[in-house]
Amino acid sequence: MGMLDRIKEKVADTVYPRRCPLCGAVINSNERICSRCSKDIEFIRRPICRICGRPLYSCHCRKGDYVFVRNVSPLVYTKSAKKGIHRMKFNNSPYSCTYFGKLMANVVRSEYLDCGVRFDCVIGVPMFREDFLTRGYNQAVLLAKTVSEDLELPLLSKVLIKNQKTRPQHTLSFIDRRHNIEGVFRVVAPELIRGKTVLLCDDVTTSGNTLNECSLTLLEAGARAVYCVTATVAVMSEMPAIKAAAFGTGW
Ligand SMILES: [Zn+2]
Ligand SMILES: [Zn+2]
Numbered sequence: 001m002g003m004l005d006r007i008k009e010k011v012a013d014t015v016y017p018r019r020c021p022l023c024g025a026v027i028n029s030n031e032r033i034c035s036r037c038s039k040d041i042e043f044i045r046r047p048i049c050r051i052c053g054r055p056l057y058s059c060h061c062r063k064g065d066y067v068f069v070r071n072v073s074p075l076v077y078t079k080s081a082k083k084g085i086h087r088m089k090f091n092n093s094p095y096s097c098t099y100f101g102k103l104m105a106n107v108v109r110s111e112y113l114d115c116g117v118r119f120d121c122v123i124g125v126p127m128f129r130e131d132f133l134t135r136g137y138n139q140a141v142l143l144a145k146t147v148s149e150d151l152e153l154p155l156l157s158k159v160l161i162k163n164q165k166t167r168p169q170h171t172l173s174f175i176d177r178r179h180n181i182e183g184v185f186r187v188v189a190p191e192l193i194r195g196k197t198v199l200l201c202d203d204v205t206t207s208g209n210t211l212n213e214c215s216l217t218l219l220e221a222g223a224r225a226v227y228c229v230t231a232t233v234a235v236m237s238e239m240p241a242i243k244a245a246a247f248g249t250g251w
Pocket of ligand 1: 020021022023024025033034035036037038
């Protein structure tokens with residue numbers, strides 16, 4: 001980089017400081033995230049579960065628990081990842097969305113595309129219309145958009161809808177989570193889904209019930225297969241409520 005470029009970058013950094021996509025702290029142009037977050041962030045490394053996408057040490061799923069083929073995620077839902085998801089959800093932070101979306105696209109490449117899986121479309125987990133109108137955007141669809149642009153795949157943003165208000169999943173016990181989300185999604189244009197292999201995107205996997213219910217709805221509408229990608233997955237130590245509810249039940 002030439003002297004002039006460095007000066008330009010310095011000026012841009014001062015006028016529009018770059019921010020950590022996770023916590024929002026000002027960072028230098030050569031940093032992707034701040035030093036504090038880089039100590040906490042945990043990339044998911046092998047061995048991973050080939051169903052839920054969690055590191056094997058925290059997987060409790062069994063064959064047949066889910067109707068989607070697989071979920072993959074780049075990150076564990078650690079404190080800093082949680083902050084980044086929160087920024088994206090409630091502060092409409094586009095750089096957080098880009099950060100997570102690019103990581104998701106990379107993991108889709110290495111775990112799916114490089115293994116021969118081909119997708120016809122990308123879909124984000126939908127929000128109930130009223131919730132969408134209150135917030136003004138749906139972070140899962142924004143992530144799906146980033147992933148679809150990065151992988152040059154079509155985004156279907158209005159085909160899957162959520163037609164009921166539900167209680168926030170994280171406030172419920174494991175059993176209640178499943179009931180809370182049952183039957184709340186609908187495919188409004190099955191002709192766009194029929195025979196298609198779908199890449200379903202969301203921000204966090206906790207119990208996997210939301211991904212599973214969306215997948216079931218898509219499969220019932222005629223989708224050939226559903227694969228999932230989420231920005232983060234919660235592991236047991238990060239989800240005490242689920243741990244308490246599911247301990248010993250083979251969650
Ligand atoms: Zn940070
Ligand atoms: Zn698993």
